[in-house]
Amino acid sequence: MSEPHTVGIGQMAVCHAPEQIVCLGLGSCVAIILYDPVARIGGVAHVLLPKSPIKCDSEGKYADTGTRKLVKEMLNHGAKKERLVAKLVGGAQMFPNLNLSIANIGRENSVTIRNILREFLIRIVAEDLGGNRGRSAYFDTSDGHVTIRAAFEPVKVL
Amino acid sequence: MTDEKSGKVLEVIKEFANIGAGSAATALSSLMDVELMNEVTSCSILPMSKVSDWLGGAEQIVAGTYTYLCGELKSGILVVLPRKSAVTLLEHLTKEKVDLASLTEIQKSALKEIGNICLCWYLIAVSKMIDIDMIPAPPDATVDMLGAVLDIPLASLAQKVDTVLAVHTCFKGIDEEFEGYFLMLPEESTLKLILERMAGPRG
Helix, strand or coil: CCCCCCCCCCCEEEEEEEEEEEEEECCCCCEEEEEECCCCEEEEEEEEEECCCCCCCHHHHHHCCCCCCCHHHHHCCCCCHHHEEEEEECCCCCCCCCCCCCCHHHHHHHHHHHHHHHHCCEEEEEEEEEECCCCCEEECCCCCCCCEEECCCCCCCC | CCHHHHHHHHHHHHHHHHHHHHHHHHHHHHHHHEEEEEEEEEEEEEEEEHHHHCCCCCEEEEEEEEEEEECCCEEEEEEEHHHHHHHHHHHHHHHHCCCHHHCCCCHHHHHHHHHHHHHHHHHHHHHHHHHCCCCEEECCCEEEEEEHHHHHHHHHHHHCEEEEEEEEEEEECCCCCCEEECCCCEEEHHHHHHHHHHHHCCC
């Protein structure tokens, strides 16, 4: 198997089984993970902020445009919209005591993504969101499983 | 920015950060009772997705204390301690065994306070130099993966830009094994102001 694709902040990747896609150290960022279990195509977007400005040249950075672009990319790669399922990871509140408007941006990210996925009628089959721990997500496109590692916590599989 | 110009900008910012970190390291030295040495500052203009790689990888566990400036200057500032150094520091201050996985309230608060002291000394030194008052918000601290610690600092810049200027100054214990670094992420307008002021009195 080849090296896993690492998706950094504002980036996305779509690939076929048996490749792996990973997002490392998600804090308030959210990894949107889409999977077509029949075509075995998987895609991940690593978004940082909830809403894009009207004029925006980096769609992948925002939850709204990032989710839309990821769905489009999945369809371009041959996935079928009716078969797509979603898993969401991240959206934590890393500094709960900060008096900053973006201190709980993780929650806003999650809410925005849920709304957009509802527009597309894509079902969220599993999620590990919120709290105040960072997470890493390892997505295996051969079976759709997402392994989650967090600091000081046991490994979880979605 | 042309290469030549950005080279100059980086030089000026390095000087700025060296002075801030020097002052903070002195404060930390007396707190810790060890001699600390500042290593050279490095700075780089990076896309958001590359910042954690530049600092050594998103998954490493660190203790991070973050604050942001809320006056005329806008910048995020972080003090980051690798796992081992955070334990050394906390054990020294609290005189008890420390487990980063389950910090007590008092240990968390100590961590925050150390960050606070460092950040304030950093700011005092640099604000004297450029003669602008800097007002930090009360900081918050966490022990987690570096990538996760960086999310909020990056998010506060991301609305406007895709690339950031990251300024990194590390400090090391001379005898004891102890290290950490400061990370400054200034907004563009702030960067401009700093450059103007730094150029000013020198002609």
